[in-house]
Amino acid sequence: MDLALLDGWQRGFPLCDEPFHAIGQTLGLGADAVIARYAQLQRTGAFSRIGAVFAPGAGGASTLAAMAVPPGRLEQVAALVSAHAGVNHNYEREHAVNLWFVATGGDAAQVEELLRAIEQDSGLPVLRLPMLRPYRIDTAFGLRQQHTPGGPTHRAPAPLPPAEGPLAALAEQGLPLAPRPYGAWAAQLGCGARDVLDTLSRWLAQGQLQRFGVVVRHHELGYTANAMTVFDVPDAEVDACGEALARSPGVTLAYRRARASGWPYNLYCMVHGRDRQAVRAAVAQAAACAGLAARPQAQLFSLRRFKQTGARRFAHHASNLIASGA
Numbered sequence: 001m002d003l004a005l006l007d008g009w010q011r012g013f014p015l016c017d018e019p020f021h022a023i024g025q026t027l028g029l030g031a032d033a034v035i036a037r038y039a040q041l042q043r044t045g046a047f048s049r050i051g052a053v054f055a056p057g058a059g060g061a062s063t064l065a066a067m068a069v070p071p072g073r074l075e076q077v078a079a080l081v082s083a084h085a086g087v088n089h090n091y092e093r094e095h096a097v098n099l100w101f102v103a104t105g106g107d108a109a110q111v112e113e114l115l116r117a118i119e120q121d122s123g124l125p126v127l128r129l130p131m132l133r134p135y136r137i138d139t140a141f142g143l144r145q146q147h148t149p150g151g152p153t154h155r156a157p158a159p160l161p162p163a164e165g166p167l168a169a170l171a172e173q174g175l176p177l178a179p180r181p182y183g184a185w186a187a188q189l190g191c192g193a194r195d196v197l198d199t200l201s202r203w204l205a206q207g208q209l210q211r212f213g214v215v216v217r218h219h220e221l222g223y224t225a226n227a228m229t230v231f232d233v234p235d236a237e238v239d240a241c242g243e244a245l246a247r248s249p250g251v252t253l254a255y256r257r258a259r260a261s262g263w264p265y266n267l268y269c270m271v272h273g274r275d276r277q278a279v280r281a282a283v284a285q286a287a288a289c290a291g292l293a294a295r296p297q298a299q300l301f302s303l304r305r306f307k308q309t310g311a312r313r314f315a316h317h318a319s320n321l322i323a324s325g326a
């Protein structure tokens with residue numbers, strides 16, 4: 001039952017007045033029982049939220065960043081990085097460049113301000129590794145079987161208009177576990193529940209919203225091994241290689257990023273698995289299929305997770321909601 005609640009609703013979560021009632025009908029449960037079970041699963045860390053995963057370019061700004069931290073200072077610097085609200089992922093990885101995090105903000109200037117503050121406070125340089133092109137960004141994958149990617153990931157056709165930012169902020173935070181959760185959002189926004197549902201449906205149809213559903217926490221569900229593999233590929237070949245990686249079973253993330261001083265890699269892929277052997281096998285198969293086996297590369301297994309939260313590109317709109325008393 002728990003697997004059905006998690007695996008079955010990572011995308012396509014019901015956009016109707018009583019979504020938990022709709023889910024319960026598929027499982028022979030009442031809405032209250034479904035809500036209670038989701039609440040228990042959230043308490044145990046099986047999922048972080050039920051909400052929006054926006055497509056790249058839908059709004060705000062973000063970048064992958066990395067630091068080479070002396071081992072004796074790693075925990076102290078990691079805590080310093082995690083303390084910033086704009087940091088939503090922060091991991092130790094198995095490499096001399098050992099601290100990796102994602103910095104987000106309302107715009108590129110805000111992200112750069114955050115990175116400079118981290119450099120000033122830590123006394124260490126930060127590598128800026130912005131994404132240039134997404135090939136596959138899909139952390140919603142089958143928990144019962146190996147992930148087989150679907151279609152490619154595209155950038156949003158246009159950013160969300162500012163007037164829709166407050167709903168986007170709520171959608172990033174996650175749906176309240178209540179019988180009529182969209183109505184609760186509507187009450188905060190001063191509109192009708194139908195307006196909320198129509199807007200979410202339009203975002204999905206137009207491509208600003210990549211998916212709306214349960215955002216699972218893979219580590220808590222047994223996917224304790226993950227590796228970010230990076231490749232140095234000639235610029236003229238990187239798109240073809242990235243598209244091939246994105247079609248490979250087991251690959252959840254594949255994208256092109258800018259190179260940085262001392263960091264020559266421009267193509268990235270991520271594989272999650274239950275053990276290192278399975279991850280290495282999936283990466284080797286993907287690299288071979290994409291013609292990357294002989295390319296310069298590095299495999300960075302995750303060692304410690306210091307912070308993991310959803311992206312907050314629209315967080316400033318959430319602050320406006322609180323300030324207005326909504």
